[in-house]
Amino acid sequence: MASPTLRRRRLSRLLRELREASGSTASKVAKEAKRRSGKHRGWSASKLTRLEGAEWKRVQADDVLMLLDIYEVTDPAERSSYVTLAKEANQQGWWATFGDALGSGQFVGLESEASSIRSYESMSIPGLLQTPEYARAVIAGNGMVSDETELAQRVDARMFRKNVFTKMNPVTFWTVLDEAALLRITPELKGQLEYLLEMGNRPNVGIQVLPMSRGPHAAMTGQFVIMEFPPPDLPVVYLEVMSEELYLEKPQEVTRYQHFYDYVQAEALSVSDSRVLIRDRLASL
Structure with missing residues (x-):
């Protein structure tokens, strides 16, 4: 079984690298995510920092897709790989x-x-x-x-x-x-x-x-x-x-x-x- 710990760290690193490549700050991305999704997701700079620092136990696929939208990741296969990674990261370890x-x-x-x-x-x-x-x-x-x-x-x-x-x-x-x-x-x-x-x-x-x-x-x-x-x-x-x-x-x-x-x-x-x-x-x- 794949290690959810390793998948979590990989997903967090990839999301951080996407943001850095976009030239945006965590605060700017959080504001954009909040604007697009509404207040129900509770987006904030601290939430994004936790996502990027692997300081979370479960992540919503919708949150990952929202970030991919902001970072203009449009390739279906690449987006699917992120969702799969999120699902594996949410699994319970042995x-x-x-x-x-x-x-x-x-x-x-x-x-x-x-x-x-x-x-x-x-x-x-x-x-x-x-x-x-x-x-x-x-x-x-x-x-x-x-x-x-x-x-x-x-x-x-x-x-x-x-x-x-x-x-x-x-x-x-x-x-x-x-x-x-x-x-x-x-x-x-x-x-x-x-x-x-x-x-x-x-x-x-x-x-x-x-x-x-x-x-x-x-x-x-x-x-x-x-x-x-x-x-x-x-x-x-x-x-x-x-x-x-x-x-x-x-x-x-x-x-x-x-x-x-x-x-x-x-x-x-x-x-x-x-x-x-x-x-x-x-x-x-």
């Missing part, structure tokens, strides 16, 4: 079946359709590479779950995300782990280290470890994820600060984090040397 276990669903909605994911993790194993036991320990450790039922649901949701590795076109996943993440794995969770070695055998998965002996490095301020998608969708950088989620899409922002990733990857051990370090850590437990 993550809704897990309630709020996956937050807003925005991150997993992007993750589920990414063709390439690169991550730097400073203190924990990436969710896509976690065992159920490790995930349970991490989720319980944050003190945010209320009972066993919620804990089990959150673990199940995290495990379900691994479908990105088994779909028709599996994601290419590459991660750089700070050695500190490995040192936090206790003896009862050593199966997590075994799982890393197992997943590292996959042709579409790369795992590198950044030794603590390397000292200060470019990404010491925190972890991040770079997701890339097949055209026409653009890369997105995901940042998580405590309970806040940030998504960066501007080319200069994405490029900056791509450079950060290049730096930490260059400092990290090779894939083969990283496997040796993981095995040594496993043996020590």
